[in-house]
Amino acid sequence: MDVVAAGFWGAFFCTATLMLVISLAAFARSHRRVALMAGVTSVVSAAFVVAYLGWLPLHDVGVEARVLAHVAIATAVCLALMLMSTLGMLRQRAVGGRAMALLVASGLLVLAAGWMLEAPAALVLSSVTAFAIGAGMLLVTIRGALRGDRAGWVAVAGIVCMLVALAGLSWIAMNRTTAWPVHALSATAGVVYLCVIAVVLWARYSYLLELSEVLAHGPSYDPVTRMRSHSETGQMVGDIFFHRDAEARPIGVIAICIANLYALENLHGRAAFNHALFICASRLRRTVPQYVEMGRLSEDGFLLLVPNAGDLQRVAQLAQQIRNRMVRPVSLSVSRDPAGLEAARTVWEAEIGIGVLVTNTQVRPAQAISTARAMARTAWTYGSRLAFFDQDAGQIAELQTDWADLAAWAA
Known part of the structure; x- marks a missing residue:
């Protein structure tokens, strides 16, 4: 092998x-599923490279081709399952079981067909099948990325690199004088692939670390929501409303109340309650722009203050985005054991109500917040789950989601 090529492959094996070392560290912290996925991905990838570079102690070309055909299928199936598990595609047992059965059955079928062919042809068939499995995973991750999966585009980049590495290694295996x-x-594509998988796994690992702390401490531990605590929310309201300028400043108030948190606690315990609150707060933080101030509003809600928001339509659009994100189903863990946090067995949907109020800083803050909270609780009875105070009717009403009607009303 050329010295330059050896250097690149040395970087890959490093x-x-x-x-693998990082996976052992994760295993020591009891996050064994994360450690297993990282360890298996690194070992299987390295073993595949060793085999396809011709470093196995096999001197017969036909035997080597047969072995490589089996290695290609086993590696493709294993890495596909690891990637699906990393991205959370195997959480639903029925879907995950069918996907695993389909992958294994396809692999066995290709291997059986390969024994009916000459060894070089079997190697070509297995390599093409491995590439096809990777291409299928690419389509799945692109679909998830288009649906808003945070790790979707990162996974897409990783799979593209994996396909490049697979194509290059297949060419090397069939033409040793490459x-x-x-x-x-x-080698570079392989390094990027491993780095991408490491990034995705680290995000999952850090998520589980934080979640384990959340389930242990509950709402008294602020990282449950990673927001302001109740007392700090009161301080935030005071700073905004009592910082008076020469003129009253418009401000939007959004109150969010979750109706079924306490029912969840009664059914599945405090750990499920904390997990649900943690997920809701995480989704809220990812949706709300940076200029919006937010904090806790009792144990079952959140308060958002939108500065300089004199336009009801602007605040209503933000409220609708929040509703669309927070009502998505989530799989909850009911275990306090860090090793069992990913064993999510309870599917839960937040029953939320959102109250939208456009006022100004001259209004008493307690009155504005209590009004917004009352609207949020009233919104539980509305189909849109959005409520506002209709000045003409003098009562709480359902907020229009047709922006043309809403703009006409505001005018």
């Missing part, structure tokens, strides 16, 4: 080794 640029491209 990356795989580092990933020039060093093919080795360099394949």
Whole structure:
């Protein structure tokens, strides 16, 4: 092998080794599923590269081709399952079971067909099948990314790199005299793939670390929501409303109340309550712009203050975005054991109500917040789950989601 090519592959094996060491550290912290996925991904990837570079102690070309055909299928199935588990695609047992059965059955079918062919043809068939499995995973991750999956586009980039590395290694296995640029491209793509998987797993690992603390401490531990505590929310309201200028400043008040949190606690315990609150707060933070101030509003709600918001339509659009994000189903864990946090067995949907109020800083803050909260609780009875105070009727009413009608009303 060329010296330059050896250097690139050395970088790849260093990356795989580092990933394996990190997985052992995660295993020591009791997050065994994360450690298993990282360890298996690094070991399987390294073993595949070793085999396809021709470093196995096999001297017969036919035998080597047969072995590589089996290695290609086993690696493709294993990495596909690891990636699906990393992205949370196997949480639903029925869907995950069918996906696993389909992958394994396809692999066995290809291997059986390969034994009816010559060894080189079997290697080509297995390599093409492995590439097809990777392409299928690429389509699945693109679909998830288009639906708003946070790790979706990162996973897409990783799978693209994996396909590049697979194509390069397949070419190397079939043409042992390949020039060093093919080795360099394949090794670089393999390094990027491992780095992407490490990033996704680290995000999952840090999420589980924080979630374990949340389930242990409950609402008294502020990282449940990673927002202002109740007392700090009161301080925030005071700072905004009592910082008076020469003129009253418009401000939008959004109150969010979750109706079924306490029912969840009665059915599944405090850990499920804390997990649900944690997920709702995480979704809220990802939806709300940076200029919006937010904090806790009792144990079952949140308060948002939108500065300089004199336009009801602007605040209503933000409220609708919040509603659309927070009502998505979530799989909850009912275990306090860190090793069992991913064993989500309870599917829950937040029954939320959102009250939207456009006022100004000259209004008493207690009155504004109590009004918004009352509207949020009233919104539980509305189909849109959005409520506002109709000045003409003098009562709480359902907020229009047709922006043309809403703009006409505001005018």
